[in-house]
Amino acid sequence: MIRLFHVPLSPFCRKVRLSLGEKRLEVELVEERYWQPSREFLRRNPAGKVPVLKMNGRTLAESAAICEYIEELYPDPPLMPKTPEGRYEVRRLVAWFDDKFNAEVTSKLLHERVTKKLMGKGYPDSRLVKEGAQAIKYHLDYMGWLLDHRRWLAGDAISLADFAAAAHLSALDYISDVDWNRNANVREWYAKIKSRPAFRSILADHVPGFPPPPHYADLDF
Template identity: 75%
Template sequence: MLRLDGKTLSESQAICELVEDLYPTPPLMPRAAEEKYEVRRLISWFDDKFYHEVTSKLLYERVHKKIQGLGYPDSKNVKTGAVRIKYHLDYLGWLLDQRRWLAGDAMTLADFAAAAHLSCLDYISDVDWNRNANVKDWYAKIKSRPCFRTLLVDQVPGFRPPAHYADLDF
């Protein structure tokens, strides 16, 4: 959700593209059609596949259920999410072996979509940053961006982030 000029906006991809249109420098969406496709493909990967296989399994079970008083985490879902995140981290590592950023040689909206999910999971200590050095280095670069640093000071009542969460050089 984003408040802009007194309006409340929703839907992450629409918000990201609006921000890109309003503040085009530096560009976060490439100009070439094939490169735009790759950015959109990766955003969908994270907002759909990663969300359903990992974020919803771990974040919902560990945080949302507690906040909403819906009982204890379902261990089957937690285990499934913990297994699936490894596959996704390996895929990110493979992408970063080929490219400087997830979708190519420049930082894009795809990097922020991925980092948004990983930041939530990192907050609850569900990301093994030792699994792939390229992924850890990429995430450290994202964390050091001024626009991302402000997110790292947010706290969820009743949940303390790990010591490395706000550390830019973790």
């Protein structure tokens, strides 16, 4: 039995859910309000963060390390290329989204608009929201440029890099913060990834008090 402690809109949790889904591994999802951590939760992960995955009797933390571990245990279908250069590029892009995109975009939009409210920490800081809304344009352009040369973000096969990016963009799409008209490549890429079976659970997410816009779960958005 695989169990994932998560919050629905966390891109880091979504990346792990997408990896598990692509490998057809069934998972029980347990919502964890990590900002009100229970003693039991802190025992599971001293870092006090989600995702935390229970699998094969182990308790695992850190989303990138978890995804590489899943990949090594269940290499089929592959989410990492065979060559060192290909794997390097996947890891570079996963870090791009989880570090840079997260700091410049996700934390400024999702955290300000949703997480702060859920945590009872008040209203969005409009300066940060404006910065995030500006920065996402540059990132969509960068993705569009990559997709000019490649079928998927890191090369010609789907990889963890696509799931890292889609995890952030889907969470932002839930709050209508992605302009899908900005770049045709990115829109086409998202339509392809959104229609994968692994994406179904993500599209079914519903956060009380924050209803998703109608296009969120629409494969023909």
